[in-house]
Amino acid sequence: MKLRPRPLVAAMLAVLAMSVPANELPDLGDSAVGDLPLHEERRIADEASREIRRSGDVLDDPEVDDYLQRLGYKLVAASNDNRINFRFFPIRDGDINAWAIPGGVIGINAGLIVLSQHESELAAVMAHEIAHITQHHYARMLESQKGSGWLSLGTLALAILAASRSTDSEAPMAAMAASEGFQAQRYLAFSRDFEREADRAGMQTLQAAGFDMRAMPSFFDRMQKYYRNVDNGAFAFLRTHPVTGERISDSEARAAKQAYKQWPDSADFLLVREKLRTLQLGAQAAVDYYRGTTEQRKYASEAAQQYGYASALLSAGRTDEAWRHLEAARKALAGGHPMLESLAGAIRLRQERYDEATAIFAQARARFPSAWALGYGEIDVMLRRGRPREAVTLLEAALAERGSDAALHKRLAEAYEQLGQPGLAHRAQAEYYALRDELTAAIEQLNVARRSGGDFYQMSAIEARIKELRARMPDDRKGKRSEPAK
The missing domain is CATH 1.25.40 (Serine Threonine Protein Phosphatase 5, Tetratricopeptide repeat)
Structure with missing residues (x-):
């Protein structure tokens, strides 16, 4: 994140916005939370939100944003803690990560959504991050660090950041050397406990929201393999969400105690994932990817696959082909979907077929009145064709x-x-x-x-x-x- 925090909260944001992990600590009681009351958490969240927006890292896409807010608040409602005003930010970064800041600020990287094979896996990560906040892990970490001062915490945050982003195996150790070894070890031990607690609370939320609890260990296993491929496991314990065999086994055992319940992936998740995949790959690489998977029929959802292909072709400027694949997506998804209609309007707009684009957006808004992206599309058509008065009316x-x-x-x-x-x-x-x-x-x-x-x-x-x-x-x-x- 390219954050530029004010000095008063710089150390806090350095630790938190860089995805400081959270896990289960021994119960420290109300005195721990007292060091960071709710109104102070809200102040930190407001400051962090401003800096995140200013960073340029937030993905400005109404469809992705709307989906994350709806999924996030479905989980928040199941967490039984509605005192916090959560804010979910889609981050354009292709790295696989998510992070939480006190007061309810949660960032989800595009790369993590693309990696998720099922919606329950994405929900599992979000539930885990929600647990970091509802369990007040940062306040409890603050309690454990009394008397240590902000300098060592800021230095340790740099070590965590270096470990999560650097391919230089000496970088994290160099940062670690700048802080006290005992304090670093003490913090890391607590962070592993926090991660285990967030796993447990997150799985309870996941179950209450109706998602598949087994998605959490499944995704952890994939994350572990990802990190192993990236850096051969070097300094994995310093990564923002260290994945261990112990955590995987613990979550597997917990899920096994519950009756199996399959959660079908929503069309929202499937379409958003392919939209982000196209953005992440880039136009031509995405066209090549979808050509290969379509020819070999390597996909779980034909509608989502065709939608992704159409999006990639539109990005590449091949609008006629994009329209054909969009029509295939429409045919495959019974009942339709606002994201398909939004893409249809975008294709016609790119082709300068303004009357058709206007009709598509207007008719789709009548069918899907809560899909704000369709309203943006209709306004954009008016602005593109030089009808500002009609745009002002809308x-x-x-x-x-x-x-x-x-x-x-x-x-x-x-x-x-x-x-x-x-x-x-x-x-x-x-x-x-x-x-x-x-x-x-x-x-x-x-x-x-x-x-x-x-x-x-x-x-x-x-x-x-x-x-x-x-x-x-x-x-x-x-x-x-x-x-x-x-």
Whole structure:
């Protein structure tokens, strides 16, 4: 992660955003959690969320994001801890990893979703990360480190990061040498305990949510083989989620005590996985991959396979072929799916067949009203064909329902720009930045809007909004410039 945390929480985020593991510690009681109360966890989560968005590592895809939120909250509901406002971030990184930060921030790498053979495996990892947070592992780790100071924790975080990302076998040891050996060993021992506790709590959540508990040891085994292939097992104990034979055996034994229940993969999971596979491979490599698997019929879901093939062909600019494979996906998936219709509209939009694209998105929105990506697609068609007034009409209706949707405000700014109304465009852009917690950039946009002129009421509204945003800024950031989010 390319995080740029403030000094006050730099060490915390260094440890946590780099996927510090969590496992079962001996029960330390309320005093452990008392060192990091819920309101402080929320503050850390808010700060971390801002930095994660600013990093550029978050995958800006409404379909992937919507799926992760729905799956994540299905698991949260089964965890019996609804005091925490969880936020799930899809990360574009192809590495196989996931991480958790106090306050409910969880990141899931695209590579992990692609590696998951079944939805229950992905759910198992997410349940494990949720357990890190609901079990307050970070507060308990903090309790165990009393008197040690932040420097050694930050140094140890660097060791963990080096071990998880570096192929140089000496890098982790060099970082470890900078910290006290006893403290490092003590922390690592606790981290293994935390991992075991997260496994146990995660499996309980997995079962309560109706997923296959056996998916957890199955995925652990695949992870172990992956790491062995990557680095021959060197320094695996320092990796952010060290996978051991003991953990695999423990989770297998726990799952064996429960009656077997098969959980069929949802169409959402299958389609999202292939969409991410295409993004991860790149256009031409993805076309070659799907050509091979399709010819050899090496796939579990024909609909998902054809969807992935169509996505890859669209990325490669081969729209006619993409349409043929999309039609095959539609035929294979009875009842249809909003992601198939979204891809259909995207293909027609790329072909500049605007009337057909508009009809596809409009009809699909009527069938799948909760699929926000279809609404974005319809607006994008209007913007592409130079109909900004129609785009504004659609945007105003959508914002009446989802006023905090940053993507809608960004499109609204583009529509006003096409209409030659720079003041409104800058105000819409300001709201986009504000919703992404880029408060300085939002204020700068409002200042530009103010210079564009307007009547008394417009100027008053801009001044009031600037005051609101300044009040939201941390004291050490007021008056300072920041780089606008990309």
